[in-house]
Amino acid sequence: MVSTSETIAIVGAEARLVQVEVHIGQGIPSFTIVGLATRSVKEAEQRTRAALLSSDQAWPSARITANLAPGALRKEGTHFDLPLALGLLAERRAAEPARLEGWVSLGELALDGTVRPVRGVLAAAIATFRAGRRGLICPVANAAEASLVDGLEVVPVASLQQCLAWLRGAETPSPPPPREPVSEPCEDLREVRGHPSAKRALEIAAAGNHNLLLVGPPGSGKTMLARRLPGILPPMTRDESLDVTRVYSVAGLLSEKAGLISTRPFRSPHHHVSVPGLIGGGAGLACPGEASLAHRGVLFLDELTLYRRDALETLRAPLEEGVVRIARSGAFVSYPCRFCLVAAMNPCPCGYLGDAVRPCRCTLPQIESYRHKLSGPLLDRIDLHVTMGRTPPADLMGLPQGESSAAVAARVGSARRLQTLRYERDGLTNSSCSKAMLETNLHLQEPARSHVGMAIEAFGLSGRGLDRVLRVARTIADLALEEEVSSEHVSEALSYRRAATEGAAA
Amino acid sequence: MSRVVSARDAEWPRRLSELGPYPPPGRMFVEGSRLPPDDALVVAIVGTRRPTSTGLRAAQELASDLCEAGVVVVSGLAVGIDAAAHRAALEASGRTVAVLGCGLDVDYPHRNLRLKQRLARSGTLVSEYPDGVQPARHHFPRRNRIIAGLSDGVVVVEGAITSGALVTARLALDCNREVFAVPGSVRNPMAQGPNELIRTSLAALVTSAADILEELAPGLAAVSSPPTFTEPLALSFEEEALLRALDDVPLSLEHICSSAQLEPGAAAAALSRLELRALVERTLAGYSRAAPRR
Numbered sequence: 001m002v003s004t005s006e007t008i009a010i011v012g013a014e015a016r017l018v019q020v021e022v023h024i025g026q027g028i029p030s031f032t033i034v035g036l037a038t039r040s041v042k043e044a045e046q047r048t049r050a051a052l053l054s055s056d057q058a059w060p061s062a063r064i065t066a067n068l069a070p071g072a073l074r075k076e077g078t079h080f081d082l083p084l085a086l087g088l089l090a091e092r093r094a095a096e097p098a099r100l101e102g103w104v105s106l107g108e109l110a111l112d113g114t115v116r117p118v119r120g121v122l123a124a125a126i127a128t129f130r131a132g133r134r135g136l137i138c139p140v141a142n143a144a145e146a147s148l149v150d151g152l153e154v155v156p157v158a159s160l161q162q163c164l165a166w167l168r169g170a171e172t173p174s175p176p177p178p179r180e181p182v183s184e185p186c187e188d189l190r191e192v193r194g195h196p197s198a199k200r201a202l203e204i205a206a207a208g209n210h211n212l213l214l215v216g217p218p219g220s221g222k223t224m225l226a227r228r229l230p231g232i233l234p235p236m237t238r239d240e241s242l243d244v245t246r247v248y249s250v251a252g253l254l255s256e257k258a259g260l261i262s263t264r265p266f267r268s269p270h271h272h273v274s275v276p277g278l279i280g281g282g283a284g285l286a287c288p289g290e291a292s293l294a295h296r297g298v299l300f301l302d303e304l305t306l307y308r309r310d311a312l313e314t315l316r317a318p319l320e321e322g323v324v325r326i327a328r329s330g331a332f333v334s335y336p337c338r339f340c341l342v343a344a345m346n347p348c349p350c351g352y353l354g355d356a357v358r359p360c361r362c363t364l365p366q367i368e369s370y371r372h373k374l375s376g377p378l379l380d381r382i383d384l385h386v387t388m389g390r391t392p393p394a395d396l397m398g399l400p401q402g403e404s405s406a407a408v409a410a411r412v413g414s415a416r417r418l419q420t421l422r423y424e425r426d427g428l429t430n431s432s433c434s435k436a437m438l439e440t441n442l443h444l445q446e447p448a449r450s451h452v453g454m455a456i457e458a459f460g461l462s463g464r465g466l467d468r469v470l471r472v473a474r475t476i477a478d479l480a481l482e483e484e485v486s487s488e489h490v491s492e493a494l495s496y497r498r499a500a501t502e503g504a505a506a
Numbered sequence: 507m508s509r510v511v512s513a514r515d516a517e518w519p520r521r522l523s524e525l526g527p528y529p530p531p532g533r534m535f536v537e538g539s540r541l542p543p544d545d546a547l548v549v550a551i552v553g554t555r556r557p558t559s560t561g562l563r564a565a566q567e568l569a570s571d572l573c574e575a576g577v578v579v580v581s582g583l584a585v586g587i588d589a590a591a592h593r594a595a596l597e598a599s600g601r602t603v604a605v606l607g608c609g610l611d612v613d614y615p616h617r618n619l620r621l622k623q624r625l626a627r628s629g630t631l632v633s634e635y636p637d638g639v640q641p642a643r644h645h646f647p648r649r650n651r652i653i654a655g656l657s658d659g660v661v662v663v664e665g666a667i668t669s670g671a672l673v674t675a676r677l678a679l680d681c682n683r684e685v686f687a688v689p690g691s692v693r694n695p696m697a698q699g700p701n702e703l704i705r706t707s708l709a710a711l712v713t714s715a716a717d718i719l720e721e722l723a724p725g726l727a728a729v730s731s732p733p734t735f736t737e738p739l740a741l742s743f744e745e746e747a748l749l750r751a752l753d754d755v756p757l758s759l760e761h762i763c764s765s766a767q768l769e770p771g772a773a774a775a776a777l778s779r780l781e782l783r784a785l786v787e788r789t790l791a792g793y794s795r796a797a798p799r800r
Contacts, residue, residue: 197759197770215790216758347791354756354791359666359695364556364585365617371790387792389758451782458782476771491775494782495759499790 003091006104006133007083008124009068009075012333013250013288015120015127017104019069020080022087027063033084035068037075040285044081044109051109052085055160057094064088074331076285079118082107082137085160086167095167102134103155105163113160117141119285122242122249125149137163144179145249148242148260179259181241186231186263189408192224193399194391199225201386201496203408206232207415208430208475211319211341211381213304216388217358218351222344226300229342230264231405233298234413240296240427243336247295251288265297267339271306278311279318280335281326291318292335296427304343305373312378315341319381322432338432343382345374355390383431383468384496415478430474435467442474448487455494469493508537508610508637520544525655526681531634534652537610538630542578542603542656547723550580550653550678552671553587553663554696559787560754561587561664561696563797564688566594568661571715573600580605580656582649583625587663587671589618596624603656606633607649608641632656650674651681659684659722661712665699672699675709685709686718694754739785744768744776749785749795756792 002023008015031045049059066084068075083105089095106124108116121142126149128136135153138146143156156173157163166172189199198214202225205212214222236244238260245261248254254261269278269290276282280289291299301307318324322338347353348367353360362370379385391399416429422441423433430438444452456466470485473493477485511517512533517540523530534541542548549572551565569579569591579595581588583604595602604625608614610633613622625631634652635645650673654660660678662685665671675685687709690697703709712718741749744766751757751766763773777793780786787796 195760197763197774200770200774354758356693356757356761385790387756387758387790389760389792391760454782458784488772488775491778492771495774495778495788499788 001091003087003097005083005087005090005100007080007106008104008120008127009073010077010120010123010250010285011073011331012286013123013247013292013335015123016073017127017131017133018073018075019067020083020087021067021069022084022091023065023067024060024062024088024091025065029061029063031064031066033066033068033080035071035075036073037068037080038284040078041068041075041080044078044084047078047081047109047111048085048088050111051081051113051160052088054111055113055164057089057164060088060092074328077118077120078108078116079106079120081109082115082157082160082163085109086163089164089167095164099167099169103137104128104131104133104135105137107137107139107157109160115139115157115159115163119252120250121145122148122246122254125152125154126242126246128152140173140176143176144259145245145254147175147178148245181260181262183263186266186405187228189228189232189403189405190401192221192228192402193396195221195225195388195402198386198388199402199408201384202229203232203412204472204475204479204496205229205340205342205384206408206412207479208383208419208471209338209340210383210431210472210475212343212384212386213379213382214342214344214386214388215347216344217346217353217355217390220388220390222388223300223302226268226298226302226342226344227266228405229298229340230266232409232412233264233340234409234416236262236264236296237427244296247288247292247335251293253293265294266300267294267297268300268302271301271303271308273307273311275308275311275314279314279324279326279337281328281333286326286328286333288335289324291315291337291339292324294339295336297339299339299341301341301343304345305370309373309375313375316377316381338427341382347387354387357390379498380462380464380468382498383472385498386496387499411479414481415475418478418481430471430478438467438471438474442470443484444470445484445486448485448490451487451490455490459494459497461497465497469497472496508535508631510534511536511541517541519656521548521657522652522655524681525651528651528655528677528681530655531652535610535633535636536630537632538626538628539601541630541632542601546578546601547576548578548580548603548657549718549722550657550660550674551587551591551663552581552650552653552660552665552674554665554669554671554699555584555586556696557586557590557664558690558694558696558754558794560795560797561688561690562590565590565663568663568688568715568718569594569602570598570600572718573598573602575715575719576600577715577719578603580653582607582646582653583615583618583622583631585615585617587665589621592621592625592629596628601629603630603632605649605653605656606631606641607635607645609633609635609637609639611637612640614641646670647673647677651677654678654681654683657683659686659718661686661688661718662700662703662709663688664690664694664696666695667698667702669699672703675703679708684721686712686721688712691754697754739783742776744772745780748773748776748780752786752793752795754795756787756789756794758792762793
């Protein structure tokens, strides 16, 4: 006889349903798990056996084979314990197989039969709901996460015994009360004095989800501005929140208390971050990287030139596609990563090139080798290049407080609504829409058209460079609530394009 | 191939033996055309390795106008002002001499390799150091005395107070040569050297090749080309305000906005229009005024 129960396997940021078949047959007593189960899954044998015995269940002295189907899909993680135990019990008629039908289960077992929390429960809940299964049996600690999916029945279990009792007809354990959405207050733009032009660029970045490079001497307030970007981005829709929460769930970063993540993430990885740390992957169970943790939010790379070049280069494709694809042995995994990149750097190694007060002490070759640490293709993918000046601290005190984040967010919100109407899809912006979509919506009239033509020639704009300028110009027009992109909008957009290096003429 | 020229040779310029308090070189290694004869008018153009575009333009114009008037242009083949002067002299098919601080076969500075090859063909390369000698910090002041020694006058285009260009100017004064300086903006750290020379009356203020020729060879001054007529620029109110706020050194958009009293968006748009007309230059360090073209 073979019993079947269902669980999931985490593939990238998604969960896929997996059948757990258990067969108890004659032969030398043993327990074998097949179906591309990695080490963490195979250890389930020891935990399941101890948990069963601790829960007053006998361990069959027979040849047990468990098969995880589809067999070609690599399985990792510790959440296979509970479905394996249930499958075993169903096979021995200790649990009613019919009662188990249509339920997806996951959970790690402690040796005493307690069910421990696992990663990726939200992804599992979404997969269960989409597949039209009856519901999800999950660790009680993950129940709040699973209940985020509207309309899905969740059975939270604290122990194997409680699960068995439910299978024998006991009442469904009451789900924990729904959690408040997690929202972290973001610092207000009002606190930043001065910097009108950098704030303008930040507003454009927010309105079109454009990537932004801030260049300026130390202490010019690059980090301060970047931190305030999530506060002027439009609030996340419920779908976006679920999307972000799912990535954090798969990464195991959703703490037990946490509910839906409702503020846009702000991630600022240290510059020693490795390639898997930045884009995801890594040994063992693949994990989303910082780029994906910043999904729908802001990825801030301070001191851009200090990052490892190989790590930065891996960002190129994700920046373009909004998704990371990582080749693993046997399969590709993908994580969503549609973030807004904000990078900051000094103009030269000493930091004071172009500073009004302190002279720069770098030689031309030093400046060049500093700049060469960044590849052209990466810089080409950054739409807004902005140079910031340093305001002397004494002058800062005299400056009035800036506009509040709420006021800026209102303008950003209207610009985003225009884009949503135009592209007829939530979340699609001027920076991420297709080239064809952009072209039909540009409404470029004379003299703006000839202005663009002149700029192509005078500035030697590449195809990609031109595309970026036009996208930014579209956003500037949206901020002004104008349908046509005018010459003025094009001019301003051109002023944010990638700057030339000094000394090119020398 | 380089040749050795010493005081016994006809090619040896007498000037090189008249270095005032400094020891004259025993012999020189020369490559390319012959050293400037004693009756030639020779002017050295020296300056910083990190010039602004205004400084570069000044060096180019001076070199090319001096060459038109038949003057030999001497410099040190460094990156920046030196290279600009050599290039402009070669473009104007004039005579130019580069004095090196290393052996003639040493590739330094590497960035000017092509220029050095051109100079070997159509100009002159000179060094006190035999082949294979690498450049060293202490070679350059010694090299500078030869730059000063070969010339009738030295023009400092841009240079910090502590720069080698100012060392050359002082050496030139000690050797009884004329010293000229091109003034610059008070906000430009690279103009501090020439401004200081003018302030202390060590150098004569010059803004064109004609000013130099008037001082060194009054008869020649009339030969230089007359100033060309430039069309007045049609500028909007904003663009004029921005041009007034700009300087030779790069400034951030924020500084420009606050001194021109303009909204950041409008200022950025106007600056990009000015950049399109090549009146403004934009680099990672900020916006600077582009030197007007002739």
